[in-house]
Amino acid sequence: MIEARRLTKRYGSTLAVDDLSFDVLPGRVTGFLGPNGAGKSTTMRMVLGLDRPTSGTVTVLGRPFGEHHRPLHEIGAVLESRSVHGGRSAYNHLLCLAQSNGIAERRVHDVLELVGLSDVAGRRARAFSLGMSQRLGLAAALLGDPAVVLCDEPVNGLDPEGIRWIRTTLRALAAEGRTVFVSSHLMSEMALMADHVIVVGRGRLLADASMADLLASGARSFALVRTPDATRLAAVLHKAGATTSAHADGGLEVVGLPCDRIGDLAAEHGLRVHELTPRQASLEAAFLELTHDSVDFRVEEAS
Amino acid sequence: MTARLSPEMCAAAPPTTVGFGNVLRSEWTKLRSLRSTCWSAAFVVLATVGLGIFMGARWAHQSGPIPPGFDATNTSLSGTYIAQLIVGALGVLTITSEYATGMIRATFSAVPQRRTLLAAKAVVLALGTLVVAEAVCFVAFVSCQALLANKGVGVSLGDPGALRSVVGAGLYLTAAALLGFGLGAAIRHPAGGLSAFFGLLFAPSAIVDLLPTDWRNDLINYMPANAGSQIFTTDNVNGALGPWAGLGVFCLYAAAALVVGFVLTAVRDA
Numbered sequence: 001m002i003e004a005r006r007l008t009k010r011y012g013s014t015l016a017v018d019d020l021s022f023d024v025l026p027g028r029v030t031g032f033l034g035p036n037g038a039g040k041s042t043t044m045r046m047v048l049g050l051d052r053p054t055s056g057t058v059t060v061l062g063r064p065f066g067e068h069h070r071p072l073h074e075i076g077a078v079l080e081s082r083s084v085h086g087g088r089s090a091y092n093h094l095l096c097l098a099q100s101n102g103i104a105e106r107r108v109h110d111v112l113e114l115v116g117l118s119d120v121a122g123r124r125a126r127a128f129s130l131g132m133s134q135r136l137g138l139a140a141a142l143l144g145d146p147a148v149v150l151c152d153e154p155v156n157g158l159d160p161e162g163i164r165w166i167r168t169t170l171r172a173l174a175a176e177g178r179t180v181f182v183s184s185h186l187m188s189e190m191a192l193m194a195d196h197v198i199v200v201g202r203g204r205l206l207a208d209a210s211m212a213d214l215l216a217s218g219a220r221s222f223a224l225v226r227t228p229d230a231t232r233l234a235a236v237l238h239k240a241g242a243t244t245s246a247h248a249d250g251g252l253e254v255v256g257l258p259c260d261r262i263g264d265l266a267a268e269h270g271l272r273v274h275e276l277t278p279r280q281a282s283l284e285a286a287f288l289e290l291t292h293d294s295v296d297f298r299v300e301e302a303s
Numbered sequence: 304m305t306a307r308l309s310p311e312m313c314a315a316a317p318p319t320t321v322g323f324g325n326v327l328r329s330e331w332t333k334l335r336s337l338r339s340t341c342w343s344a345a346f347v348v349l350a351t352v353g354l355g356i357f358m359g360a361r362w363a364h365q366s367g368p369i370p371p372g373f374d375a376t377n378t379s380l381s382g383t384y385i386a387q388l389i390v391g392a393l394g395v396l397t398i399t400s401e402y403a404t405g406m407i408r409a410t411f412s413a414v415p416q417r418r419t420l421l422a423a424k425a426v427v428l429a430l431g432t433l434v435v436a437e438a439v440c441f442v443a444f445v446s447c448q449a450l451l452a453n454k455g456v457g458v459s460l461g462d463p464g465a466l467r468s469v470v471g472a473g474l475y476l477t478a479a480a481l482l483g484f485g486l487g488a489a490i491r492h493p494a495g496g497l498s499a500f501f502g503l504l505f506a507p508s509a510i511v512d513l514l515p516t517d518w519r520n521d522l523i524n525y526m527p528a529n530a531g532s533q534i535f536t537t538d539n540v541n542g543a544l545g546p547w548a549g550l551g552v553f554c555l556y557a558a559a560a561l562v563v564g565f566v567l568t569a570v571r572d573a
Contacts, residue, residue: 049415050408051572066415075412083408085337085400092336093409100329100413102322140409 001026001179002047002148006056009042009203016042018203019056024181026147029174031194031211032183035291039203040183041080044152047181048077060148072101076141080152080183082133086126090117090136093125098143111139131162138169148179155189167193187287201291214286223259225266226251226275233271240265251275326414326423334397334427343393347476348439350389351382355443359450374538375458376468379447380440383472383535387479387504387528390432394483395496397428398564402491411573421565425484432480437473440535444469464537464546471534471550478531478550478557485560489567503556504528524549527556 002024009017017039024030034040045051047058049065057064060075068074084093094108112118115135120128128136134154141149151170155163170193174180184190190197190211197214199207207214215221227233230252234244242256254262259278266273334340358381362369398421401407414420444465451457460466482503487496507526511519523529524544533549544552 045572048408048412050411068415071415072413077412079405079408079412083405083412085333085404085406087337087339087400088333089336092332096329096332096336097409097413098329099332100326100410102325 001062002058002060002150002181003062004043004047004056004058007043007046007053007058008055009039009046009051010054016203017046017053020200020203020205021056022198022205022208024148024179024198025196026179027174027177028195029170029180029182029193031190031197032181032200033187033190033197033287034183034185034200034206036185037202038185038200038291040185040200041152042203043200044077044079044150044181044183047150048075048079070101070144072097072103072144072146074144074146075148075150076144076146077149078134078137078141078151078154080156082137084125084133084136087124089122089124090128090139091121093136094140094143097140101144103143107143111142114142115139130157131159134158134162134166138166146178148181149173151180151182153183153185155184155186163189199287199290206290215280221255221278221280223254223257223262224251224275224277224279225254225262225273227266227271227273229271232269233266233273236265236269236271237262253279323419323423326419327427329414330420330423330427334431337400339396339400340393340431343389344435346389347386347435350385351380351436351439351443352446354382354385355379355447356450359447362456363450363453365454369454369456372538373456374536375448375451375456376444376462376465376537377535379444379451380468380472380535382443383440383476383532386436386439386476388501390436390476390480391483391500391504392497393432394428394480394485395487395500396493397424397484398487399491399493399496403493407573417569417573418565421488421568425481425561428480428484429477433473433477436476437470440469440472440476467546468535468537471546475531475534475550475553478554482527482553482557482560485557485562485564488564489560525552527553 004020004022007017007020008015020039020043032040032043042051043058046053047060047065059065060068065071065075088096090112091108094111095105098105098108109118112121115138117132117135117139120132125133125136138151138154141151149170151166154166154170158166167189170180170182174195182190182193194211196210197207198205199214224247225233234252237244237254237257240257240261242254242262244255245253247253257265259276263273263276358378362373362378401410410420411417444460448457448459458465460469483496483500486499486503487493490496490499504527508523508529511522511526514522530544530549531553533544534546536546543549
């Protein structure tokens with residue numbers, strides 16, 4: 001459980017995180033979405049006590065991170081940039097972290113096996129590929145069997161195999177009842193991984209909703225209706241509270257009524273319907289819509 | 304491969320209270336598991352013992368008479384001047400390499416009590432340096448004196464100031480490592496920390512030398528390297544600080560660097 005309350009971080013004149021409040025609940029994967037520079041990493045660093053909030057608070061399991069005396073047992077973190085001394089072997093890297101929290105050496109072997117790095121445990125970390133580094137990061141995060149797991153951009157730069165591994169691992173951790181908080185700017189990946197999403201742009205909270213709700217609420221969700229009686233059906237639907245417009249490929253875009261209601265209304269008025277399809281916004285579209293005004297650098301589309 | 308997260312795999316050992324001892328053990332693992340530490344130790348041995356033997360042989364083969372005021376003890380500890388650069392650099396890199404590699408984020412995520420962490424690092428660095436430094440200074444002294452004995456100018460640990468110099472040289476090197484560590488903690492960047500350390504050892508004397516003579520003669524004795532080296536000199540120059548006072552002044556520089564490093568580390572974003 002992570003609770004952020006009015007969290008704000010200012011770097012000089014830049015407001016990186018602006019009055020952000022949210023809860024991350026256990027038992028599900030919560031995605032933390034936003035364009036680059038939206039304040040995701042800064043927020044995660046404040047969760048971990050690496051950066052101090054300008055104002056507001058964030059707690060992990062009810063306490064600020066700095067007040068945990070054996071934090072590896074409470075929260076494990078995989079940070080975006082490598083946080084490993086390249087000259088140290090994977091084994092010694094995990095060992096020194098384990099020792100600092102009084103975790104038995106036996107557990108180092110366990111987590112190495114868990115992430116599939118047992119065979120390269122003696123190799124120095126600088127020789128690791130990006131995928132192996134992410135596995136090592138996750139091994140470190142799991143050392144203390146924490147209730148909260150935090151990952152900053154875990155799939156960045158990974159190959160499909162690595163991405164799938166991260167996804168299944170994080171989903172399995174959430175299924176065990178842990179709080180899993182994952183940031184990403186890759187919408188497609190979040191759609192597969194997260195149950196709940198928190199969307200930020202320019203440091204502000206834009207959405208805090210379940211994945212299903214976010215998809216459904218996207219303004220581009222509509223029903224596509226093909227009918228020879230378009231004008232009459234449109235009038236009926238307007239009366240029922242829907243808005244209609246012409247779809248690019250022909251047919252009618254209906255917003256504001258579910259497909260079953262549209263079908264029923266058409267039948268009641270004896271109107272013919274050749275096609276009735278729910279068109280759901282992709283998370284990508286919903287995300288772009290949400291963050292449209294909050295992207296720092298955007299390529300203007302050629303007109 | 305797919306993730307295997309059976310409950311047995313995730314069951315950690317029962318948590319024990321994290322205390323200073325745990326952090327000390329962790330920092331010792333960190334220090335010993337880097338090759339650079341082993342190289343540093345090897346170079347300290349080579350510089351101190353090697354130069355001690357070289358200087359012994361050099362004076363033993365001196366054709367003319369040994370000049371009056373020849374400091375046999377200080378000569379045998381000549382390697383200290385080189386070893387101080389190695390242990391100081393080790394002190395700087397002990398902390399700055401964590402920032403440079405990003406390891407510091409993992410470190411602070413495991414031990415958010417930053418002053419406790421720095422204290423553990425400092426203790427491990429100081430103890431490690433002290434043990435190696437005392438051993439090599441003793442070996443350098445004994446082997447150099449054995450060579451000087453051929454010329455009849457060798458001294459023993461029982462001679463005035465000899466034991467104090469040998470033990471003191473090890474203490475001086477330990478303080479030098481801590482000075483580097485404090486500067487590294489304050490500056491965070493390896494290159495910046497190393498520059499500051501070398502600068503603090505060499506630049507003050509050079510600058511003070513430019514001052515009017517009577518100011519210079521007063522101030523020069525308080526410059527870090529000048530003050531600290533009194534502890535392994537038996538033929539103390541007139542007007543210079545005494546051996547322990549000199550070491551004390553050097554330790555004050557190290558303490559000041561440590562205080563600045565601790566304060567900045569505690570208040571800054573990592």
